[in-house]
Each structure stands twice: as structure tokens, then as C-alpha cells.
Amino acid sequence: xxxxxxxxxxxxxxxxxxxxxxxxxxxxxxxxxxxxxxxxxxxxxxxxxxxxxxxxxxxxxxxxxxxxxxxxxxxxxxxxxxxxxxxxxxxxxxxxxxxxxxxxxxxxxxxxxxxxxxxxxxxxxxxxxxxxxxxxxxxxxxxxxxxxxxxxxxxxxxxxxxxxxxxxxxxxxxxxxxxxxxxxxxxxxxxxxxxxxxxxxxxxxxxxxxxxxxxxxxxxxxxxxxxxxxxxxxxxxxxxxxxxxxxx
Ligand code: GLN
Numbered sequence: 001x002x003x004x005x006x007x008x009x010x011x012x013x014x015x016x017x018x019x020x021x022x023x024x025x026x027x028x029x030x031x032x033x034x035x036x037x038x039x040x041x042x043x044x045x046x047x048x049x050x051x052x053x054x055x056x057x058x059x060x061x062x063x064x065x066x067x068x069x070x071x072x073x074x075x076x077x078x079x080x081x082x083x084x085x086x087x088x089x090x091x092x093x094x095x096x097x098x099x100x101x102x103x104x105x106x107x108x109x110x111x112x113x114x115x116x117x118x119x120x121x122x123x124x125x126x127x128x129x130x131x132x133x134x135x136x137x138x139x140x141x142x143x144x145x146x147x148x149x150x151x152x153x154x155x156x157x158x159x160x161x162x163x164x165x166x167x168x169x170x171x172x173x174x175x176x177x178x179x180x181x182x183x184x185x186x187x188x189x190x191x192x193x194x195x196x197x198x199x200x201x202x203x204x205x206x207x208x209x210x211x212x213x214x215x216x217x218x219x220x221x222x223x224x225x226x227x228x229x230x231x232x233x234x235x236x237x238x239x240x241x242x243x244x245x246x247x248x
Contacts, residue, residue: 004038005032005037005038005040005112005218006028006029006032006037006038006039006040006056006057006214006217006218006240006244007039007040007042007053007054007055007056007057008025008028008029008039008040008041008042008055008056008057008058008059009044009050009054009057009058009059009081009127010022010025010041010042010043010044010059010061011041011044011045011050011058011060011071011075011099012044012045012046012060012061012063012067012071012074013043013045013061013076013089014045015046015063015067015070015071015130016060016061016062016067016068016071016098016099017062017063018062018063018064018097018098018158018199019059019062019154019199019200019201020201021061021096021097021199021201022061022201023200023201023203023204024059024096024201024202024203024204024210025041025059025202027175027203027207027210028041028043028057028059028210028213028214029202031207031210031211031214031227033216034227035224035225035227037105037159037214037218042054042055043088044079046070046071046074047078048079049078049079049082050078050079050082050083050086051082052082052083052085052086052089052091053089055086055090055091056090056091056092056217056218056219057092057093057094057213057214057217058083058086058091058092058093058094059094059095059099060075060093060095060096060099060102060103061095061096061097061098061099062096062097062098062099062199063097063098063099064098065109065158065208066100067098068101068102068107068114069109069114071102072102072107072114072115072116073114075100075102075116075117076115076116076117079117080117081083083119084117084119086216087119087191087192087193089219090191090192090219091192092192092193092194092213092217093119093192093194093217094192094194094195094213094228095194095195095196096139096195096196096199096202097155097156097157097196097197097198097199098157099195100120100122100161100187100188100195100197101116101122101124101157101159101161101195102114102116102117103116103117103119103120103122103188103193103195104116104118104119104120104121104122104123104124104161104188105114105118105120105122105123105164105194106123106124107124107125107126107159108123108124108125108126109126110126110205115154117171119190119193120167120188120190120193120195121163121164121165121166121167121188121190122161122162122163122179122188122195123161123162123164124159124160124161124162125159125160126158126159126160127158127159127160129180131156131157131158132155132156132157132158132160132177132181132197133155133156133189134154134155134156134176134177134180134243135152135153135154135175135176135239135242135243135244136152136153136154136155136173136177136178136186136197136198136211136243137150137151137152137153137173137174137175137176137239137240137244137245138150138170138171138172138173138174138176138178138187138198139144139153139171139172140170140171140209141171142148142189142212144212145208145209145212146208148209149209150174150236150240150245151170151171151196151198151202151206151209152198152200152205152206152236152239152240152242152243152245153178153196153198153199153200153201153202153205153206153239154198154199154200155176155177155178155197155198155199156199157182159199160179160180160181161179161180161188161197161207162179162180162183163179163183163185163188167188167190168188168189168190169185169186169187169188169189170186170187170188170189170194170196171186171187172184172185172186173185173186174243174245175243175244175245176243177197178197179197186198190243191226192216192217194213200239204232204235205232205235205236205238205239206236206239207227207229207232207233207236208236211224
């Protein structure tokens with residue numbers, strides 16, 4: 001019987017951590033501890049295998065193209081099998097930006113194709129056009145969450161991501177660029193596997209989503225205790241305003 005609590009694997013925390021994406025890990029850990037739920041973050045770096053039984057949330061942050069190249073080869077070679085098994089037994093797999101791209105089928109950079117793990121039915125192509133940069137807000141439909149819940153963050157990517165037939169976006173763009181700047185889709189979700197272009201770091205300004213990830217990873221039908229989220233809600237409102245939404 002696996003140990004209880006939130007057991008997070010942070011993949012490549014040295015290389016895949018732009019815009020301080022590690023803040024997302026701190027939020028997950030703290031929000032558990034504040035509720036007396038055990039939480040542990042384990043770094044799983046280059047060359048290390050991923051034990052699918054050990055973790056209920058696997059996290060892969062954003063990275064520059066060069067870091068992504070190095071990590072992608074390792075991800076496919078040493079961690080793909082573990083990731084697929086973990087997802088099959090219900091672990092949350094959460095990728096941000098470069099991490100999202102690597103959860104998909106591939107990332108094409110010029111004449112080079114970097115294979116991803118294929119957990120999400122998306123393909124990404126590096127565009128010669130301008131990077132998609134700026135504040136972004138999306139409306140998400142997640143099981144059990146408020147149907148009009150908004151995620152607000154920041155995006156900066158050269159890649160354009162396309163959802164393949166049947167793939168479900170994480171949300172609809174209210175403001176900003178999203179997957180490719182034209183489709184109106186942002187991110188992708190397949191069961192508990194989620195990818196998004198939203199950095200921020202995302203979770204400090206979107207505590208409802210942090211709690212959704214925690215509850216989904218714990219899969220206990222656990223209703224999480226309320227926290228005093230005044231600061232977090234203020235952060236959410238500020239991120240929404242920065243993205244041009246008012247009245248949230
Ligand atoms: N290198 C990728 C791109 O530019 C991802 C960037 C990121 O993680 N912010 O598309």
C-alpha cells in the first residue's frame with residue numbers, strides 16, 4: 001500500500017524551471033501542509049528512472065529550447081514508461097509550457113523533431129513568427145470545479161501547439177494567445193494528464209486550481225478544508241486584471 005499524502009515527482013527541476021515555475025511546487029506542498037496532509041517533493045533528474053507507484057503527482061515545468069532538447073531525450077528514454085504507467089493508475093501529470101510540449105507527440109524545431117512522450121494528443125511546431133508573449137486568462141471546465149473558473153497567468157512560447165482530433169483543450173482563451181494564437185484553445189487535458197502554457201508561476205495566483213490538482217492526485221473523494229485565501233484571491237484578481245479581465 002503506497003504511503004498517503006501528496007507525493008510529487010519534480011522532473012528536471014534544474015533544467016525545466018523558467019519563470020520560477022518551482023513556485024508551483026511550493027504552493028502544492030504548502031496547501032497540503034496547512035491542512036495537515038503530508039506532502040513531499042522529490043526531484044527526478046537526468047538519467048533517473050521514474051517509479052510509477054511512488055508518486056501521485058508528476059510535474060514538468062517550462063524550459064528554453066536547448067534545455068528541452070536535453071531533457072526530451074532523457075524523458076523518452078528513461079521516464080516514458082514510468083510516466084505512462086503512473087498516468088494509467090490515475091496519477092496527475094502536469095506540464096507547463098516546455099513541459100506541456102514534451103507531454104505531447106513532438107516538438108518540431110526547424111528540421112529537427114524532438115519526440116515527446118505522447119501522453120497528450122498534441123503536436124507543436126516552432127514558428128518563425130513572433131513569440132506568443134503576455135498575460136493570459138482562460139476559462140476551464142474541469143470535473144467537479146466551478147464551470148466558469150478562470151486560470152490567469154503569463155505565457156511566452158515560440159512553439160504553436162495543435163490539438164489532434166478528439167483532444168480536449170484545458171480551456172478557452174478569454175484573453176491572450178493560448179496554444180497557437182488562432183484556435184482559441186489553451187492547453188490540453190486527457191483524464192488527469194494536463195498541459196498548459198500558463199506560467200506565472202501559475203498556482204500562487206490560482207489557488208482553486210492548486211486545490212483541484214491536490215484533490216485529484218489524492219483521489220480520496222476528499223473535500224479539502226477551506227483555507228484563508230485572502231492573499232491568494234487578491235493575487236488571482238490582480239492576474240485577471242493584468243490579462244485585461246475585470247470584475248473577477
Ligand atoms: N521553448 C519552448 C517554446 O519557446 C517553451 C518555452 C517555455 O517553456 N516558456 O515554445
